[in-house]
Amino acid sequence: MAVKVDGVEITEQKILSEIDALRPAYVEYVQKHGGEPSEEQLRDWAVENLVEGVLLRNEAIKTQPVPNDERVRKELESADYSAFPEEQRAEEARVALQQRRLLREMRKRVKPPSDEEVRAFYTENASSLMLGEGVQLSHICRLVTPATRANEFLELLRIKSEIEQGQIGWFEAVRAYSDTVERDLGYFDFSTVRRGELPEAVEEALFALEPGAISDVIDLDIQTLHLFRLLHKEEPRQVSHDEIAADLKTVLFERAYQEALDAHLDALKATAVIEGWSLPEKKEPTAAQ
Numbered sequence: 120m121a122v123k124v125d126g127v128e129i130t131e132q133k134i135l136s137e138i139d140a141l142r143p144a145y146v147e148y149v150q151k152h153g154g155e156p157s158e159e160q161l162r163d164w165a166v167e168n169l170v171e172g173v174l175l176r177n178e179a180i181k182t183q184p185v186p187n188d189e190r191v192r193k194e195l196e197s198a199d200y201s202a203f204p205e206e207q208r209a210e211e212a213r214v215a216l217q218q219r220r221l222l223r224e225m226r227k228r229v230k231p232p233s234d235e236e237v238r239a240f241y242t243e244n245a246s247s248l249m250l251g252e253g254v255q256l257s258h259i260c261r262l263v264t265p266a267t268r269a270n271e272f273l274e275l276l277r278i279k280s281e282i283e284q285g286q287i288g289w290f291e292a293v294r295a296y297s298d299t300v301e302r303d304l305g306y307f308d309f310s311t312v313r314r315g316e317l318p319e320a321v322e323e324a325l326f327a328l329e330p331g332a333i334s335d336v337i338d339l340d341i342q343t344l345h346l347f348r349l350l351h352k353e354e355p356r357q358v359s360h361d362e363i364a365a366d367l368k369t370v371l372f373e374r375a376y377q378e379a380l381d382a383h384l385d386a387l388k389a390t391a392v393i394e395g396w397s398l399p400e401k402k403e404p405t406a407a408q
Contacts, residue, residue, distance in 0.1 A: 122395040183217040253311035253353040267270040
């Protein structure tokens with residue numbers, strides 16, 4: 120059933136499309152919080168997203184200056200508006216510019232957290248601010264295609280055998296055989312690789328290594344094969360205030376901005392004329408039975 124917001128119709132087709140787009144994130148969120156996904160709740164969330172979109176669009180049109188034709192032209196060149204009929208694209212680009220300006224103005228009004236607020240947040244949450252287990256890795260990387268993958272796999276086995284037999288040192292082998300040594304100097308990542316950053320099977324193989332040990336040939340993606348050498352292993356540890364202060368400041372600012380945006384949207388919804396849908400109490404997962 121269609122919904123109207125201040126006279127603007129949100130068609131059932133748009134609602135169904137939003138439901139499909141929202142479903143993966145919705146299910147993940149609800150299950151993460153111990154709830155049970157509900158089609159009714161999913162529809163409410165989808166409709167609410169669309170209602171908020173209409174209200175922000177209308178407010179942007181009413182409150183923001185109209186961009187000139189040159190700015191609209193540049194917007195059309197830099198973004199994809201092919202989903203809209205050609206005669207509608209310039210107007211959609213103009214409104215998109217107005218909406219972005221509206222959101223920028225809202226961000227400007229949000230006060231950045233002070234150093235004292237950041238430190239207080241760190242102190243309150245220090246026990247949960249942990250760095251997980253990590254590894255520092257060197258690698259020999261071979262760039263492959265479907266046609267060369269099998270031969271390159273055998274070549275890496277040969278290289279590993281040479282290293283283990285003492286015929287060539289690890290870093291000498293990196294310089295001689297890695298296809299990416301010029302750009303990465305033989306380091307897989309210039310920082311520590313943490314749990315959760317690589318595919319699970321790859322992580323299990325790498326985190327099981329002892330310092331100095333060399334992995335079996337690892338198929339990381341369709342374009343590369345690797346031999347890894349574990350350089351250093353880091354145990355989980357608590358992050359210090361100085362290490363994380365800048366990140367916490369960003370997190371706290373974004374939280375404050377989201378709260379301000381939510382409050383603004385709630386105020387818009389409270390005064391809007393909405394037909395065919397009633398506002399849910401709050402966006403929380405349905406309790407698990």
